[in-house]
Amino acid sequence: MTSRLSAIALNTFREAVRDRVLYNLIIFVFLLVASAPLFSQISIDVERLILVNVGLSAISLFGVIIAIFIGIGLVSKEIERRTLYTILSRPVRRWEFIAGKYCGLMMTLLVNAALMTVGFMIAVMITSHGLKAQDMHLLVAVYFTVLEFMVVTALTLLFSSFSSPIFSAILSFSLFAIGTFSLDLRNFAASAHGITKMFALAAAYLVPNLASLNVIAQVAHDQPVGGALVLYNTLYTVLYSAAVTAGAVLIFERRNLK
Amino acid sequence: MNQSRKTIVIASVLLVVLFAGAVVALQKIDSARGKDAAIEEVLYLPSGKTVKRLSLGYSSLLAVVYWTRAVQYFGNRHLQDSKRYDLLYPLLDITTDLDPQLVVAYQTGSIFLCQSPPNGAGEPDKAVALLEKGIAANPEVWRMYFTLGFVHYLERKDYKAAEQAFRKGSEVPGALPWMRTMAARMAEHAQDIETAMMLWRGIYETTHDKNVRDGAVKHLASLQAEIDMRELRIRVRTYHEKKGVWPTTWTELVRAGLLGGVPVDPAGQIYKLLPEGGVWVEDPSQFPFLDQAALAS
Numbered sequence: 001m002t003s004r005l006s007a008i009a010l011n012t013f014r015e016a017v018r019d020r021v022l023y024n025l026i027i028f029v030f031l032l033v034a035s036a037p038l039f040s041q042i043s044i045d046v047e048r049l050i051l052v053n054v055g056l057s058a059i060s061l062f063g064v065i066i067a068i069f070i071g072i073g074l075v076s077k078e079i080e081r082r083t084l085y086t087i088l089s090r091p092v093r094r095w096e097f098i099a100g101k102y103c104g105l106m107m108t109l110l111v112n113a114a115l116m117t118v119g120f121m122i123a124v125m126i127t128s129h130g131l132k133a134q135d136m137h138l139l140v141a142v143y144f145t146v147l148e149f150m151v152v153t154a155l156t157l158l159f160s161s162f163s164s165p166i167f168s169a170i171l172s173f174s175l176f177a178i179g180t181f182s183l184d185l186r187n188f189a190a191s192a193h194g195i196t197k198m199f200a201l202a203a204a205y206l207v208p209n210l211a212s213l214n215v216i217a218q219v220a221h222d223q224p225v226g227g228a229l230v231l232y233n234t235l236y237t238v239l240y241s242a243a244v245t246a247g248a249v250l251i252f253e254r255r256n257l258k
Numbered sequence: 259m260n261q262s263r264k265t266i267v268i269a270s271v272l273l274v275v276l277f278a279g280a281v282v283a284l285q286k287i288d289s290a291r292g293k294d295a296a297i298e299e300v301l302y303l304p305s306g307k308t309v310k311r312l313s314l315g316y317s318s319l320l321a322v323v324y325w326t327r328a329v330q331y332f333g334n335r336h337l338q339d340s341k342r343y344d345l346l347y348p349l350l351d352i353t354t355d356l357d358p359q360l361v362v363a364y365q366t367g368s369i370f371l372c373q374s375p376p377n378g379a380g381e382p383d384k385a386v387a388l389l390e391k392g393i394a395a396n397p398e399v400w401r402m403y404f405t406l407g408f409v410h411y412l413e414r415k416d417y418k419a420a421e422q423a424f425r426k427g428s429e430v431p432g433a434l435p436w437m438r439t440m441a442a443r444m445a446e447h448a449q450d451i452e453t454a455m456m457l458w459r460g461i462y463e464t465t466h467d468k469n470v471r472d473g474a475v476k477h478l479a480s481l482q483a484e485i486d487m488r489e490l491r492i493r494v495r496t497y498h499e500k501k502g503v504w505p506t507t508w509t510e511l512v513r514a515g516l517l518g519g520v521p522v523d524p525a526g527q528i529y530k531l532l533p534e535g536g537v538w539v540e541d542p543s544q545f546p547f548l549d550q551a552a553l554a555s
Contacts, residue, residue, distance in 0.1 A: 095265050184323055186288065187330045205281050212287050228290040236283035243276035250269040253262055 004092050005100045012104020013111075016070055028058060028116055032123045051127050052138065052220040055120040060145045060216070062116065063109050064152050064176060070108065071156025072168040074101045075252070095249040102157055102245055109149045117142050137219040140230065144213040147237040151208045152176055154244035161252040179210035208240060306355025313356065321357030328353055328363070332370045333469060336377070343379035346370060350388055354395075364392030365405050366467045372413040377473055377546070382413035401464055403427025404437060408457050411444065420444045436460075451488075455481045479524040480547035487529065487537045490521055494535045504534055 032055055078084035087097060117139070124138065125131055155175055159168035178185070182204065189200035212233055215225050310317045328349040335343050350367040354360060370378050372385035389406040396402060407423035410416045421444035428437035436456075443453050455478060462474035493516045497505050500514070508531060511517040521529050527540040539545055 093261070093265065095269065181323065183288075183291075184326060188326065191330060191333060205284065209284050209287065212291055226290060229287065232283055232286040232290055236280055236287060239276045239280040239283055243273050243280055246269045246273040246276060250266060250273060253265050253269065 004096050005103065008087075008092070008097060008100025009103035009107060012074070012101050013107045016105070016108040019070075028062060028119060032058070032119050035123075048124070048127050049220050051123055053216060055123060056138070056141050056145070056216045056219070059113060059116045059120065059142060060148060060214075063113055063145060063149045066112060067105065067109055067149050067152045068156050068169055068172045068176075070105055071153055071172065072160050072165040074105065074157060075160045076165050076168075094253050098157065098161065098245065098249050098252050102153060105153050105157075106150065109153065110146065113142065113146055113149070134222040134224075137222065137224055140225045141215050141219045143230070144215055144225075144233060147233060148210055148213045150237050150241045151179070151210065151213075151244075154241040154248070155208065158244050158248040158251070161248045162255065175208060176210065179208040180214065181211065182207050182209045183211040209236060213237070306352035309352055310356050317356045321353050321360050321363075324349055324353040324356060325360060325363050328367060328370075329467070329469075336469060339376040341375040343370075343375070343381075346379050347381060347384045347388070354388070354391060358391075358395035361392065361396055361399055361402065362466070364388055364396075364402060366465060366470055368392075368405055368409055369461065369465070369467075369470045369473070372409045373473065374413075382409055385409045385413070398430060398432075400427045400430035400433035400437065403430065403433075404440075404460060404464070407440060407444070408461060411457060412454065417444050451481055451484055455485075476545070477547050480545040482524045483539055483545050483548055486521065486523065487539075490529060490537045491535060493517060494531070494537065498535060505531065507531065 032051075075084075078087070084097075088094065120142075121131070121135075121138070124135060128135075152172065156168060156172045159171045163171070185200065185207065186204040189197055189204045192200050212229065218225065309320065313320045328346060331345055331349060332343065335346075346367075350363055350371070353363045353367070357363075368385035368389045371388065372378055372380075372382040374380045386406065386409055389402060389409065392399075392402050393406065403423050403426050407420045407427065410420035410423055421441050424437050424441035424444060427433055428435075428441055440456065440460075443450075443456070458474050458477045458481065462471060462478065465471055465474065493511060494505060497511055497514055497516055505511055505514075508517060508520045508528070512519060523529055523539045523544075525539070525541065525544040527544075530538045530540055532538055539548065542548060
């Protein structure tokens with residue numbers, strides 16, 4: 001089972017590399033490192049603040065875009081090229097195919113995030129003339145971004161398991177946008193009454209909680225992130241992504257591929 | 259059971275169990291971050307104008323989000339009887355930067371700002387600044403002048419500024435005629451309880467916000483109790499002048515023909531008759547805005 005999973009995952013990763021997805025890294029790293037010295041000339045005292053905000057937001061945004069644009073084609077492309085039938089005619093179960101695709105895309109995103117983080121930290125080092133202990137908070141923000149990718153990848157895979165690529169992209173982007181305001185939705189649910197409260201609460205827990213995974217503003221101001229938040233965010237992401245992937249397996253398992 | 263059905267059953271069970279676990283984890287996240295987590299991001303924002311630039315044309319939508327946050331922030335603090343509302347003005351400022359035409363944010367927000375803690379932020383000057391910003395962006399909305407006059411009158415005790423606000427508001431096309439009456443009252447009867455009642459009634463009738471409406475009801479009840487007690491004290495003194503002794507029960511005043519019946523306060527409880535002609539309410543907690551000086555007078 002593990003070998004089948006890793007084979008599908010590695011294949012997905014290789015395909016992403018062949019699609020020149022990782023080229024964005026070169027552009028990102030080049031732009032960020034090259035522009036780092038410029039920040040000190042166009043702003044007073046806030047050069048690090050700008051760099052951290054721009055850098056971390058770019059890592060997050062690039063990753064989410066890649067997750068969605070690759071994720072939407074993971075299933076449909078295989079059906080279109082008819083390669084899915086070759087895969088499933090071998091001793092590969094449908095759930096293994098979904099889980100393998102998820103792992104492969106996550107692998108792509110991890111490599112992407114890791115390389116972008118290296119470039120980002122070099123830019124921070126240039127701007128701040130070295131790294132400080134507080135700069136470790138930046139890595140927590142990057143870690144949360146990776147958790148964000150886990151959620152977005154699972155959702156994209158869920159949509160791509162039953163709908164067209166365009167529709168999957170629209171749904172994934174919409175949920176990503178709603179997820180960034182999930183805390184507002186829960187606050188609204190808490191202050192609502194009656195049937196509105198019930199619907200608002202259901203919606204608030206159903207949509208992904210991406211709000212607490214964004215600590216960019218906090219770390220840009222050297223504010224630490226609590227250990228409890230790191231723990232619960234990790235727990236939440238693992239459980240939510242696994243639940244969504246289980247949903248994708250459920251749909252894909254029942255889907256008529258003939 | 260074939261392999262596919264087995265997978266469906268396992269996936270269904272996992273879906274339910276994992277999702278329930280995610281809900282529990284989310285509740286833990288909320289308690290770790292605190293209720294104001296979304297609102298506290300305002301601390302890191304440079305200005306509303308910057309947020310507007312970053313909103314990519316969706317500033318009106320974002321304004322509604324910030325207005326909701328301001329209301330929730332106020333509501334949470336109010337429930338906790340908080341003395342500090344530090345983030346209220348920044349939230350309102352960003353909201354109105356994002357959508358200068360969001361009249362409710364100026365009107366209701368300024369009422370939140372002007373009242374003394376724990377009923378509000380106790381920042382009447384900021385309330386005035388917010389309303390003046392609102393008037394500059396919406397000069398055709400006469401109700402904004404009414405709220406400005408209200409803040410000047412009740413919280414800043416600046417009767418001249420209140421008169422000017424009501425007068426300017428009365429000149430706006432479509433303004434109700436009583437705006438002119440209010441301007442006149444400011445000049446002649448600024449410190450009358452009746453004037454305060456008229457203003458609170460105006461707030462009660464114009465607001466759609468539950469917090470402000472509840473506050474207006476409490477203010478009106480407190481002012482009505484003050485009017486009642488003032489009248490009752492006069493009757494008690496008249497009794498004393500006639501009989502040479504202070505009454506000990508309301509029945510004595512009824513029998514003397516000075517009262518039609520036993521007087522009850524707006525909360526429905528009988529007023530307390532104190533020694534030497536004093537009158538007070540049975541449960542002062544029902545009247546949080548009752549002037550303590552009224553006890554002595």
